[in-house]
Amino acid sequence: MTAENRDQIAALKSGDSEVWRDVLSRNGAGLIAYAKRMLGDYASGEDVVQEALVNVYRTIDKFDGRCSIKSWLYRAVRNKSIDEIRRKKNFVDVGDDPENTYFNEGDGHWREDCIEWDGRAAREVEHKKMLRIVHDEINKLPHVYREVLLLKEVEGLGTEDICATLDISAGNLRIKIHRARSALRAAVRSTLSKE
Amino acid sequence: MYRKCSVIANKISDIIDGEVDVATRLRFFSHLMICPKCIKYYNQFKLIKQAASEPDPDELPADFDKVMGFVMKEVDANEKHNTGPLKEN
Numbered sequence: 001m002t003a004e005n006r007d008q009i010a011a012l013k014s015g016d017s018e019v020w021r022d023v024l025s026r027n028g029a030g031l032i033a034y035a036k037r038m039l040g041d042y043a044s045g046e047d048v049v050q051e052a053l054v055n056v057y058r059t060i061d062k063f064d065g066r067c068s069i070k071s072w073l074y075r076a077v078r079n080k081s082i083d084e085i086r087r088k089k090n091f092v093d094v095g096d097d098p099e100n101t102y103f104n105e106g107d108g109h110w111r112e113d114c115i116e117w118d119g120r121a122a123r124e125v126e127h128k129k130m131l132r133i134v135h136d137e138i139n140k141l142p143h144v145y146r147e148v149l150l151l152k153e154v155e156g157l158g159t160e161d162i163c164a165t166l167d168i169s170a171g172n173l174r175i176k177i178h179r180a181r182s183a184l185r186a187a188v189r190s191t192l193s194k195e
Numbered sequence: 196m197y198r199k200c201s202v203i204a205n206k207i208s209d210i211i212d213g214e215v216d217v218a219t220r221l222r223f224f225s226h227l228m229i230c231p232k233c234i235k236y237y238n239q240f241k242l243i244k245q246a247a248s249e250p251d252p253d254e255l256p257a258d259f260d261k262v263m264g265f266v267m268k269e270v271d272a273n274e275k276h277n278t279g280p281l282k283e284n
Contacts, residue, residue: 017274021267028259037251046262053266060280099204108199110232134246153247178208185243 005065012060012069023069024053030155031077037150038081040139048084052076067164074157074165078147085143097179098186137187145180152177196225203233207240 011019028049035052036045056076063072104111138149151162163173197203203226209215210223227234273280 013280015270015274015280017267017270020270021263024263024266025259028263032259032262050262050265053262054269057266057270057280102204103199103201108201110200113232130242131246131249131251134243135251138247149247153244154251156248174209174212174214177212178205181208181240181243182204184247185239188243189239 005068008069009063009065013063020057023073027070027073031073034074034150034155035077035081037139037154038078038143038147039084044084048080049077052080055080068161070157071161071164074151074155074161075167078165082143097182099179099182133188133191134184137184137191140187141180141183144176145183148173148176149180149184197222198226200226200230200233203227203230204236207237210237211241211244 008019008023012023031049031053032045035048039045039048053073053076056073063069067075102111103109138146138154141149147166148162151157151165157165159170159173163170166173168176197206203223206215206219206223210220215223227237270280
């Protein structure tokens with residue numbers, strides 16, 4: 001931990017409003033966007049972030065500085081979002097990894113040709129339409145996949161921050177990211193094949 | 196060079212995130228040079244990553260003022276009364 005971080009944490013713990021305002025301003029928009037997409041609705045996202053941040057403020061004395069403030073905030077919002085998903089019974093089962101069905105067990109080669117949509121999609125599907133499909137499909141993924149993609153691709157958090165937020169190892173994160181992208185790719189492919 | 200397409204598929208995310216060493220990259224891309232199916236799969240992952248990291252075209256700008264106002268009200272009140280979060284609990 002740097003001296004600057006130590007000073008910042010001490011100021012937060014003492015209740016320095018300017019430091020709190022600065023920390024919340026820098027992270028607020030990202031936290032709301034993350035919560036909103038975890039929950040799938042804007043109003044609940046705001047409520048969850050509000051509740052999580054008040055809780056962070058009230059329990060800041062428990063922050064030990066082993067992760068960044070940013071991870072601490074994301075973890076608080078993530079935990080509240082999961083509570084809300086559970087409360088609404090919106091859990092979606094992850095199911096089997098679609099990649100398991102693509103290859104022969106023996107030689108490990110493709111069972112059938114990988115359907116081509118990358119070239120077609122890049123050339124023929126409007127860029128905005130492709131973005132719309134990808135983001136729609138992210139929102140439909142099971143939350144265990146959605147949360148890693150939101151943190152990594154959308155919010156742009158680094159590996160260390162994501163691991164601290166989700167309380168998982170770097171190796172576990174790499175597996176989750178790969179499975180999430182694989183599931184997203186399968187969902188996008190399915191949507192494109194219907195068009 | 197990796198022989199199995201299934202091994203290539205497993206390494207794609209690590210490759211596009213730059214999480215592997217040079218030797219692994221060489222073995223990976225040597226396979227891609229001779230396997231059009233894996234090239235397609237690799238390109239699709241790259242496209243997915245790129246699209247996911249671009250802003251959602253229908254995303255509403257986050258209005259943080261309301262949330263910020265709610266939290267800061269408590270922070271400001273405690274600072275004014277010199278209690279702070281530690282003395283709150």
